[in-house]
Amino acid sequence: MKILMLSWEYPPALVGGLGRHVHALATSLATAGHAVTVVTRQAPGAPADEVADGVRVVRATPDPVGLPMDPANLLPWALAFNHALTRAALGAGGGHDVVHAHDWLVAHAAMTVHEAAGTPLVATIHATEAGRHQGHLPHPHNRTIDGVERWLSASAARVIVCSDYMRAEVSRQFDVPADGIDVVANGVEAxxxxxxxxxxxxxxxxxxxxxxxxxxxxxxxxxxxxxxxxxxxxxxxxxxxxxxxxxxxxxxxxxxxxxxxxxxxxxxxxxxxxxxxxxxxxxxxxxxxxxxxxxxxxxxxxxxxxxxxxxxxxxxxxxxxxxxxxxxxxxxxxxxxxxxxxxxxxxxxxxxxxxxxxxxxxxxxxxxxxxxFNWPAIAARTAAVYAAAAGPAPQARPAESPAQPPAEPAGRPGRLQEAGRA
CATH class of the missing domain: 3.40.50.2000 (Glycogen Phosphorylase B;)
Known part of the structure; x- marks a missing residue:
């Protein structure tokens, strides 16, 4: 399988655990025989395009007008970053079987690649903005991030989360049917x-x-x-x-x-x-x-x-x-x-x-x-999600009774239409 991953952090650019997660997943998938390309942000001293540990890593060159990465307001930086990330992803070649987006910070680039190439989209929601704030979204900044997370979740063929707790949270917060969410635990390089x-x-x-x-x-x-x-x-x-x-x-x-x-x-x-x-x-x-x-x-x-x-x-x-x-x-x-x-x-x-x-x-x-929690097993479970995302679209469910309106199709397009009406 040919996989395109998008992540805002990847070694040596590390902020938290997400970068380590993506690196371990990508290299484990490559070891299992998959062709993996990771597109990420530029890191000082790191090559713009290299093969490391069996994974092709493409680092996006930022636009000439740089914006600061302000943790209190990431939106301006994230929008500019996604422009550079989209350019790098589209320039990395095509023919991918799946595009895998890691969190909201790469949502716009992932959506563009998904729509431009017709590549099935898988999204991992590592955490939610509402969860981080105990269900309260105090500022427009937080509410915007929540909206992007909802958009990404509704647009993906499959959503991956790391626990049953997160499965319930994403389903509740973003109105994603539980059967569209796969629980794949994080792995550990023991x-x-x-x-x-x-x-x-x-x-x-x-x-x-x-x-x-x-x-x-x-x-x-x-x-x-x-x-x-x-x-x-x-x-x-x-x-x-x-x-x-x-x-x-x-x-x-x-x-x-x-x-x-x-x-x-x-x-x-x-x-x-x-x-x-x-x-x-x-x-x-x-x-x-x-x-x-x-x-x-x-x-x-x-x-x-x-x-x-x-x-x-x-x-x-x-x-x-x-x-x-x-x-x-x-x-x-x-x-x-x-x-x-x-x-x-x-x-x-x-x-x-x-x-x-x-x-x-x-x-x-x-x-x-x-x-x-070994990475080869986690990679195999993730590859199974990719295969499901790239498989045939689910069939529409029949109406429950003639007296009721037809039920909405079980697949993702119905959720996308609902999101468009919101």
Whole structure:
């Protein structure tokens, strides 16, 4: 199969987990024998057109008038980026069996390629704007993104999401029939998270005094990641576990507020904000930790919990979204109510106080990651979605009774027509 993927991030241009996801999926599909082209944004020092790890990577040259990437208002940048992305995608050659769009930031380019070439469109919705804001869309900016997500979802032959939670959310939020949505979990490159013993020992010495419990978190420092609740739990955790350290790896708009919170609570010396950790540093930190915590308020999947499990670390996660599906309480980790610092402290303490229990959970979690979330299996499931998208259009359902109006066709065109009337 010949596949064209569109993504706003791809190595070396990485912002969050999406770029790593697309890279692993693309390379796994290529290894399985598919011809994969990824069209993405330009990255300093990266070639405009190259074959890397079996994947052709085309990086779009931005227009001469550059617009800043402002996280508070991405729309101007996204519109200009999509113009450049469309130009690069159309110039990358044709004959693709499917075009795969990753999130709303590439929607306009994906739609143009889909319509110009008549190529079936598959869309992965990694998260929704409404979900990130707990169902509230406070500004025109947020409502516009929500509208683009709705447009992309309605236009795709198939929609891919990472969890049953996201399947229900996308179906409800965008009025997409559940049978048009495929759940394909995110995958984990387990070997990437196997840190060398020397690196683990160095991380332990760097982040925690000898004998002190070490708890870690990694991710973007934004409200929905819930780091504020992890920081709020530190005073209680320190009372139970003297010398405990919390390491927060990552960056984002909430970093200053989180640092101020730690200072106000009198635990600034116990919370280490490292900024972004790349390369081998993050796996080493995870493996050195006694517990890895995921305090998210909104989490479509929670891949970082699986990455920590692959590193061999016991995990404590908020019982929300996809996290509640991938971490079995008492089986592969522990859970706590989202937004509850006391519950978080109790969950983490249960792991710190019973190391045998924690290690047993970690062993089972690592085995599950290896068996169920490996990338070759994820790539095969994704290829099956592509085949379904490229297959024959579904037949119209007959009217339920002569007294009722004819039912709308089951396929995507009916949803597109409805979206056009909205």
């Amino acid at each position: 070997l990437r998270w196997q840190a060398r013993p020397r690196a683990v020992a160095a991380a332990r010495a760097r982040f925690a005094p000898a004998g002190a419990p070490l708890v870690s978190f990694a991710g973007r420092l934004v409200y929905e990641k819930g780091v504020q609740h992890a920081v709020a739990a530190v005073p209680r955790l320190r009372l139970r576990h003297p010398g405990l350290r919390l390491v927060v790896a990552g960056d984002g708009p909430h970093r200053a507020a989180l640092q101020a919170q730690a200072a106000e609570l009198g635990v600034a010396d116990a919370v280490d904000f490292t900024g972004f950790l790349g390369g081998h540093d993050l796996p080493a930190l995870m493996a050195a930790s006694d517990c890895y915590v995921v305090p998210s308020i909104y989490e479509p999947f929670g891949m970082v919990a699986l990455e920590a499990a692959a590193a061999g670390t016991p995990v404590a996660v908020a019982a929300t979204g996809g996290l509640a599906e991938i971490v079995e309480p008492g089986g592969t980790g522990v859970q706590f109510p989202p937004g509850d610092p006391d519950g978080l402290a109790d969950a983490v303490s249960s792991l710190l106080l019973d190391t045998d229990y924690a290690r047993a959970l970690a062993r089972r979690a690592r085995r599950r990651v290896r068996d169920e």
